[in-house]
Amino acid sequence: MPCNMPEETRGIMKVRIWQQNVQKSLIATHALLNGLKDEYDLVCIQEPHFDFRGMTRAMGVWTVVYPSNHAEEQEGEMTRSLILIHGRISSDLWTQINIASKDVTAIRLEGPDGQLNIYNVYNDCTHSWTIQTLRTHFEQRNREA
Amino acid sequence: MWDDDSNVGLFTRANLDAAEELIELVANQGMEMVLPKGIPTIKNVQGNHTRPDNVFCSGEIVDWVMQCTTLPGETLPKADHFPIHTTVDFSMKQSERSPGFNYRAIEWGDFLVELIKNLDKIPQPQ
Numbered sequence: 001m002p003c004n005m006p007e008e009t010r011g012i013m014k015v016r017i018w019q020q021n022v023q024k025s026l027i028a029t030h031a032l033l034n035g036l037k038d039e040y041d042l043v044c045i046q047e048p049h050f051d052f053r054g055m056t057r058a059m060g061v062w063t064v065v066y067p068s069n070h071a072e073e074q075e076g077e078m079t080r081s082l083i084l085i086h087g088r089i090s091s092d093l094w095t096q097i098n099i100a101s102k103d104v105t106a107i108r109l110e111g112p113d114g115q116l117n118i119y120n121v122y123n124d125c126t127h128s129w130t131i132q133t134l135r136t137h138f139e140q141r142n143r144e145a
Numbered sequence: 146m147w148d149d150d151s152n153v154g155l156f157t158r159a160n161l162d163a164a165e166e167l168i169e170l171v172a173n174q175g176m177e178m179v180l181p182k183g184i185p186t187i188k189n190v191q192g193n194h195t196r197p198d199n200v201f202c203s204g205e206i207v208d209w210v211m212q213c214t215t216l217p218g219e220t221l222p223k224a225d226h227f228p229i230h231t232t233v234d235f236s237m238k239q240s241e242r243s244p245g246f247n248y249r250a251i252e253w254g255d256f257l258v259e260l261i262k263n264l265d266k267i268p269q270p271q
Contacts, residue, residue: 014211015233021198021226028224035219046198046226061245090240111237116206125197128166135170 012041012088015109021046029057043084044120061087067105068098080122081105101133148196149183155195176201179213180229186215187226200231209234
């Protein structure tokens with residue numbers, strides 16, 4: 001895409017995304033976080049690890065975005081999607097997109113040339129509820145556009 | 146669909162019917178698969194390579210995707226899914242916040258000289 005950013009502005013010229021299913025493992029989560037080597041801007045995690053407080057682990061340089069419904073008590077439903085945003089992406093350049101699911105985390109990035117929506121989806125192979133939620137979300141978004 | 150054609154066992158009528166809803170959503174939203182077909186994303190317990198993970202992108206911005214591939218050599222301990230690396234050509238202003246300390250990069254010789262100098266300023270216990 002064309003870049004309209006002034007040359008003197010320090011900028012991120014490309015967004016680098018690491019996508020990973022960690023199978024709820026703390027060991028895999030630690031290995032992931034320690035192996036990123038400051039080379040990634042977003043980490044899309046599926047089946048993340050949570051501690052007894054329902055929080056995941058991440059170093060201070062990452063902002064953890066939980067699904068909109070993460071804090072809601074829903075029997076049998078666990079959060080299976082997260083997005084980590086690196087601190088080099090300024091907090092006034094991204095917003096969370098609300099979706100009523102524990103399996104979808106979505107954010108919108110704002111750049112000088114437009115917007116980029118990122119959806120991190122865990123799609124359970126035993127049902128299609130997440131796809132139905134996404135369909136409703138997209139239909140609503142298209143109506144509002 | 147995006148799995149390797151050699152995984153014929155996956156392409157059963159029941160599986161294809163179950164995938165219909167996803168395919169319809171993707172088609173209606175004009176999304177395209179950017180992770181090349183046939184690239185596996187998991188090695189399951191039987192040792193088979195299959196493709197449960199995918200990366201879709203709106204057709205209008207598919208040209209923004211510079212790279213999308215798996216990194217099987219960097220599979221994490223306790224994980225059987227391969228990492229997927231995607232690079233998108235999208236520019237943003239970088240945060241002005243100052244970087245944190247990198248303690249691993251300490252020059253220990255200089256650090257100890259400064260430490261001793263500053264410790265000397267602390268009075269002895271009385």
